[in-house]
Amino acid sequence: MKTTLFRSLRLLAMCMSLLAFTVACDDDDDDDLPIIDDDLEFENIALSGANERPKVITDGTGTFNGEYDPASNTLTYSLSWTLGEPTDSTIMMHFHGPADTTTSAGIQIPILGHTRNYTGTFSGSATLTDQQEQQLEDGLWYVNIHSGTHRNGELRGQLLED
Template identity: 45%
Template sequence: MSCQSDLGFQDDKQASTLRITGEQATGAKERPTPVTTNATATISGTYDPNTNILNYTITWTGLSGAPTAAHFHGPADRNTAAGVLIAIPLPTGAGASGTVTSTATLTDQQESQALSQALYYNIHTAANPGGEIRGQLVVQ
């Protein structure tokens, strides 16, 4: 009989860091109402299931104006809107194009949602207060 640590697990969690790729965020992916915009964003980073730490970088371009807010939402599939789970801190003076790098500690429930691709990220603007662009979080 082998112990869990021999199998690459600790406390029923994977021992290695997972990669965050995520979908490209676009206005067409916003729900419940898609947004017409040329703006896009990408997300990349890592997730450590032992510490529940999500390290991420989001880069956006072409927003209708400066971002007013950014969040991780869930649980939701690609066709559903959901409530805010985690605020994404925007840099001071962020503009229509920019980058944010940050970390978030996920709860066990949020981790489960992230691993099942039930979280998304979006960026809000004054012209689109419900969200201008959205993309599903993909953890591999």
């Protein structure tokens, strides 16, 4: 009788262990877990003269898209733009900060190698310092496109994450 009881208890313990293992391996409940992504994403940031400080009057427009990877401290980006005057030229581009949407700030990183035409596209990347990363995360950076007509900036877009 004791032997039968011990066998039954041992069989029950094995079944319970197998059941616990099976439930622990079930991945159906993993679908609701959030994916941790520390990257900052900037999608379709509008560039305009109305965003300049002080505002400028221009028919020019542009778009900025980018992603910041904190693991590598790299901001990868693409820009497209058209200045307000076809006879104008793009003379400079920069990332500026720290500044909110109501103020201007100094150059943080120049954007080199872009076309000097009145319209264009450009892609690039930049490595940020820890201080620059914090400013970017806080929404205190903007991209600025300077033209021959508006040397202080014709098109500006604040880099605010989606």
